Amino acid sequence: MTRSVPLAIFFVVLISPAASSGSTGNVSLTFGPKLVGGDWIEARPPCIGVDLMCGANSWPVLLNAYASGSWGKGPNSVWDEVSESTYETGIGMTRIWNIRSFRPRIGAGIAHLSRRTHILPGGESGESRFEDAGTRLWIVGGGSWPVGSGANLGATVRFSELRHMYPSLGGTHLGLTLGWGWPTAP
Numbered sequence: 299m300t301r302s303v304p305l306a307i308f309f310v311v312l313i314s315p316a317a318s319s320g321s322t323g324n325v326s327l328t329f330g331p332k333l334v335g336g337d338w339i340e341a342r343p344p345c346i347g348v349d350l351m352c353g354a355n356s357w358p359v360l361l362n363a364y365a366s367g368s369w370g371k372g373p374n375s376v377w378d379e380v381s382e383s384t385y386e387t388g389i390g391m392t393r394i395w396n397i398r399s400f401r402p403r404i405g406a407g408i409a410h411l412s413r414r415t416h417i418l419p420g421g422e423s424g425e426s427r428f429e430d431a432g433t434r435l436w437i438v439g440g441g442s443w444p445v446g447s448g449a450n451l452g453a454t455v456r457f458s459e460l461r462h463m464y465p466s467l468g469g470t471h472l473g474l475t476l477g478w479g480w481p482t483a484p
Contacts, residue, residue: 323352323360324394326442326477328454332368332384334469343370343384345471349454351392351403362392362405362438364456366471379418386411386458386468388436401450402441409436409458411468434458434468442475450477 328347347366353359369383390407412431435458442452452475459468 320355321352322355322479322481323350324442324450324477324479325350326450326452326475328366328471328473328475330471330473332469332471343368345473347386347456347471347473349475349477351394351405359391359393359405361389362407363387363389366456368471374417380415381418382413382415384411384413386436388458390436392438399443400441401443401452403439405438407436409434411458440475442477442479444479448478448480450479451475452477 326349328345328349330345331342332345333342345366345368347364349362349364351360351362353361365385365387367383367385369381371379371381374380386409388407388409390405392403392405394401394403410431410433412429414429415427417426436456438454438456440452440454442450444450454471454473454475456471456473457468458471
């Protein structure tokens, strides 16, 4: 939780001047599963994210910052109860096109991924807690449609990968988006 406070301050500092005149951007919430596959405790844990894109009207790409979290609970291979949460924060660039009312986008950047695991006593092992983290590239694709003055609905797919270390770090994030973009239509 203490890592979330600096990230929230970062988003507020970034969005305040970005939403001024002469700029364009979008803030959206993403809801959906994270596909981690394999025999992990949960192959499709729920995931929630916040995505911010902003830049000057004249820029060919927008700055893109995001944060997401997912969680899962279940038995591991020795039947211990495992509770795990993973977090990602990233920064990069995104290109958005306007094709009639559809706004497709692609982007890429660098992300910091971390996980917190708590193994409850039982089975063959005792209680333990540990954290792991790493940095990797991410790519994103998606699109949105306007549904009112500034509001938009869409879908997105984000891929980040550290599975060579641990199955649940990274993965493919699928989500529906609910956002607000600026400048808004008059």
